[in-house]
Amino acid sequence: MDKPDWFLEKSPFGQVPILIEDQGTLFDSNAISEYLEEQYPNKLHPDLAFIRATNRSWIGLAAKNYLVQCKTQRSSTKKILFENKVELDKDFEKMEAIISEGPYFSGGTISMVDAAWRGLLYCIVPKS
Numbered sequence: 001m002d003k004p005d006w007f008l009e010k011s012p013f014g015q016v017p018i019l020i021e022d023q024g025t026l027f028d029s030n031a032i033s034e035y036l037e038e039q040y041p042n043k044l045h046p047d048l049a050f051i052r053a054t055n056r057s058w059i060g061l062a063a064k065n066y067l068v069q070c071k072t073q074r075s076s077t078k079k080i081l082f083e084n085k086v087e088l089d090k091d092f093e094k095m096e097a098i099i100s101e102g103p104y105f106s107g108g109t110i111s112m113v114d115a116a117w118r119g120l121l122y123c124i125v126p127k128s
Contacts (some may be wrong), residue, residue, distance in 0.1 A: 030063060033112060044112040051106075055113045058098070058105065062116035065091055069120050088120070 003014055010025045011018045019026045019035070026032045037045055045052050068087050075081035095117060099105050105113040 029066075029116075030059060033059075033115065037112065044110065044115060046106065046111070055105070055111060058095070058113045059116040061091060061094075062113070062120060065120055092120075 007018075008014055010020060011027045013027065015027070017027075017029060017032060019032045026035055037043060045055060065088060068084070072081060072084040072088060075084050095105075101107055104110050105117075
């Protein structure tokens with residue numbers, strides 16, 4: 001709640017994560033991930049352009065759910081918790097159908113999609 005001034009100067013929306021580099025600051029999870037992907041070896045994106053684009057679509061779906069997850073985690077009652085998680089359940093079911101051959105999104109290799117969805121796993125709640 002009491003974010004320091006230096007942080008607010010670096011993060012235009014006052015949100016985490018941020019990555020501070022010599023040339024400036026990145027403030028979006030996807031931008032940070034893409035930057036790290038381009039800068040370092042051991043790539044998490046596949047080589048084929050169409051598969052990379054498909055993966056980015058699934059990463060976008062994960063990003064769409066971050067605020068839904070936060071709302072769900074802040075539910076004030078069990079009833080509200082289960083109501084809020086209905087939207088998450090729909091997208092988790094879509095993801096489950098894709099990773100059925102797992103253990104990762106791309107089969108046996110971890111990818112940027114897995115990294116993007118990992119943060120949402122903190123909100124898995126048993127069915128009511």
